[in-house]
Amino acid sequence: MSSVIQCLATQIAQTLWTTDWILIFLQTLIVLYRPDVADVENRVRPTPPPSLRSNYDFIIIGGGSAGSVLANRLSENEKWSVLLLEAGPNEPYATDITIMSTRLQPSSLFWNFTTLPSANYCIIQEIGCNWGHGRVLHLDNENN
Numbered sequence: 001m002s003s004v005i006q007c008l009a010t011q012i013a014q015t016l017w018t019t020d021w022i023l024i025f026l027q028t029l030i031v032l033y034r035p036d037v038a039d040v041e042n043r044v045r046p047t048p049p050p051s052l053r054s055n056y057d058f059i060i061i062g063g064g065s066a067g068s069v070l071a072n073r074l075s076e077n078e079k080w081s082v083l084l085l086e087a088g089p090n091e092p093y094a095t096d097i098t099i100m101s102t103r104l105q106p107s108s109l110f111w112n113f114t115t116l117p118s119a120n121y122c123i124i125q126e127i128g129c130n131w132g133h134g135r136v137l138h139l140d141n142e143n144n
Contacts, residue, residue: 053083055081056081056082056083057074057080057082058074058080058081058082059083059085060083060085061085062086063084063086067084067086068084112130113130114127114128114129114130
């Protein structure tokens with residue numbers, strides 16, 4: 001199945017000559033083949049402050065690739081209470097397409113850091129390049 005999708009994506013890329021159409025196509029594939037990713041109703045939701053407990057056994061700051069896995073593993077023990085804190089908003093499902101990270105910057109999904117100007121990298125941008133570090137669950141993992 002993946003070879004069919006790759007072939008179709010290649011043909012579309014050669015025909016349309018624009019990355020926007022490819023990205024729209026990839027987003028459509030995500031909705032069709034991974035409805036769990038696009039299903040907003042069953043995604044992780046923020047917990048309102050009144051619903052928080054007064055204490056936790058573990059508090060994990062950052063829901064990136066390490067924080068989310070650690071929180072999941074710790075929560076397997078029913079005796080432990082785990083709080084996972086993340087600064088950003090809910091991410092759109094388009095963030096599952098790695099190349100979209102460049103299209104989404106700068107935005108509230110990222111910390112919006114920039115690199116220092118240099119003659120060795122980001123030469124086209126005199127002020128430096130966007131350095132995308134996500135502010136949503138798993139987004140750093142998508143960019144690594």
